[in-house]
Amino acid sequence: MSNYHPSARFQVDAPALTFIAPEDGATIGLFSLTWPSADKQALKYYSLRATRDAPRRHCQPFAMALKSLWDYVFIRTSIFLLHLVAPLSIFYSLARWLVYPLFHVPRMLEIWLALEAVFYLVVYLPLSLHLQRATTYPTAVCRSDRRKLFRRCHDNIPDPERYLTKWFRNAPAAEIKRENVKDFFRWAFLNTGDPDWEYDEELEEYAGEMEKMLGRKFEPGRGNAKCLRLTLDKVEMLHRSLTWYLCVFIVDTLASGYLHYHSFDFHHTSFLTVFPLRPLTLFGTHSSPAQSLTYWHRLHTSKTRLPVLFIHGIGVGLYQYIDFLAELNANDGDDSSDGQVGIIALEIMPVSSRITGEAMSQEKMGDEVHCILKAHGWKKFVLVSHSSAGSQPVPMNTCSGTSAPRI
Template sequence: MIGTSTPEYIFIRASIAGLRAITPLSVLYCGFCVVRPPQSIVGKVLVAWAAIETAFYFLVYLPRKHILQKAADHPEPLDPEHRKVLFQRCFSTIPDAELYLSKWFLGSPMEDIKRENIKDFFRWAFLNTADYNPADEEELETYINGVEELLGRKIEPGRGSAKCLRLTIDEVGMMHRSFFWYCIVGLVDTATAVHFKYRGFNLYRTPLRRFFDVFPLRPLTLFSTHHSPAEHTSYWYRPHTSKTKLPVLFVHGIGIGLFPYVQFFGEINQSEDYKASDGDVGIIAVEIMPICMRITPAAIAKEDMCREINSILEKHGWDKFVLISHSYGTVISTHLLQNPTVAPKIGPILLVDPVTFLLHLPDVAYNFTARKPRTANEHQLYYLASQDMGVSHTLSRHFFWNENILWLEDIEKHDVTVSLSGRDLIVNSDAVGRYLVGAAPESSESGSAWSDDDGAWKEAPWGGVGLDVLWWQEADHAQVFDIVRARKKLVEVVKRYVRSGKGANGTVYGTIKG
């Protein structure tokens, strides 16, 4: 993630403008060449490229944009009792009720948010629907009463002009990416492969019949002799040769794939004490292609992802491992922690810039999908990530917040380190940190407010047992992997975890089969 300086703002705006200009200029040039065909070799090369860009827009992007608008297949809602419990858990951790409503209603003033507007929001949030059903009115009124209690006032009856954010019901927003852009992605993918091969990793590819499922194409998969046991999930694997340490499972976040993490992986086994020990720590770095700025099939369901990851673990004989995930990868981690087959295999956990804590708050959804960008880093996030067709479709049609939310009790049996960035432009990291350390909201006459907190937890030393929070005041989302001091601390955490031998609950992990 870039910074917020004026030069960076000029750079990112110019880069985005240049990338967006490629296709319209190509269409215009093709039209011009119909009237005046080029005679020079350079002109013929340019018109050939312009023709590719034009065809890519009309034959790939436009049809795909239409297809991706298909309605989401929502999971069955929880039963009423579980919905009531979920509602209470959510509303006991809302630091600012007015800000909560305003952001979920896209920044609308409170006078435009009335009773029926809030019911529309709760139908989506708790009932997984946009449809009116008289049978739901009593339950919705209960939720409205809870909101009124937080606000300390009554909500006006009727319907206002405000429109709420309903991520899996709203249109899938996206911007066109040129063929040239996907060529850049392909080059980065190749560079990533070179880095991983240099560090002793091997690519475990999906079946060759799926070669054309991912664009840009990945020629390396044609030469890989290692096959993933999963139908849809490829991964990079560094063999685990240690008999006393735990291996590592890593799940990346939204972006250009695994490239931002190559230095982090390289440093995990990079020290004198490791070289003199009993072997290397194995790493499985899972690839989630639908969030990697590529054209791919839709993201698979959480049950399928857990099953595929478990098949990968079984292939390598891993019955216990350290789980590391970043950003969107913490969603996958949440699913693994909830999965009865995989959960017992999870040892210590490192969550970097997690998006799953306090997911009922509007920050993650609003900041990633609805916020109008102003600063350089916001423009980078909006164009390169939020408006990518694969990323947008994954979040708009396969991201169900009540399946993805992570609560403290879900991780209480593990040693867990949560790394938070003080300037995170996606996550409300301050609220997440306070929730994790126990500075819970308390009732007041004006609604809900966070209890007194002097921020001492941000400077607390890392202990390695139970729950630890690392706070990086000057870091933005994902920047901890670029800041040497922060990255070294994360590597230190991993090294301690792989050597720990037992968890906070006293469970001995034992050795790994292979």
């Protein structure tokens, strides 16, 4: 068992798998990594027992969404057509109401087009205005802490010119002048876009440090460059039609059926917190111990393997991971008495193509995950995350210090 490290943490991020382990080539909890010689673009995951020579069972790799030019054309065409649903629905509904139409569509389609028009006017437009409201910032830190944060950030900039150019939307260097740079630092470290002479000395200090990194001076004044200020800039939104959300509902229903088939239990929260609505939240028998997080759980009975906490990435939820999760539960076949690997698969609704509440803060995310782990009595586990979910494990290590020793 020299290669078994129950405290190791790793992150699945197609098409590359990064992991943290005490030594190279070590088995990480339940998994080892191999690159198939025939296909360098795919990852294979293997379930291992806690022995060096245990037999392996192949798990399906995450499928890549784009495999050819035609796939790209198909996806872009589908997106274009879905974006046409709302304007065409509004146009037809107005024409049907104001003038006698030259042609009639089936009654059910006519009702659906009316619903699409109402959804755009009554839901999307008010929501788009609501999301432009001012951001709530965390409590401001003192100048010494801001200076420490500034230095930590700048110690991790490998290419200062590229760093500055990208934050200024690929603007020419000649247009990024001293006042532009101070605008950027004013947002980044002071959480505001309003000039205040009280902080001018501090901003000059940051601009001077940036000049040292670049090896050149900024021109005085203000150029035409505009920096990204994510909490101050307008939220750019695209309408998604009811037809799109119907597709999401169907995919979610299929995923729920598959997960139930593989002996997962759904732990729900409130019914009205997510759109499209999820019938499982009404008829499910298991409530989530967390306030906001929903998840799927399979009982852990294995004596030699650790349970798995899985956090999905951006997409439509857990649908694309069903085969992966099912394979994690597959017995190796030589020792069925060992039991099954327990899994908790979290659902992060703000990155799952739903209308729902805002993303949780790091502290709240960590507290809710800890609450779920405590409810199931997990003392040690393997943490797996895909894509953007790689940032989610951090709060569990920092919120209260209680989850970090378990990973």
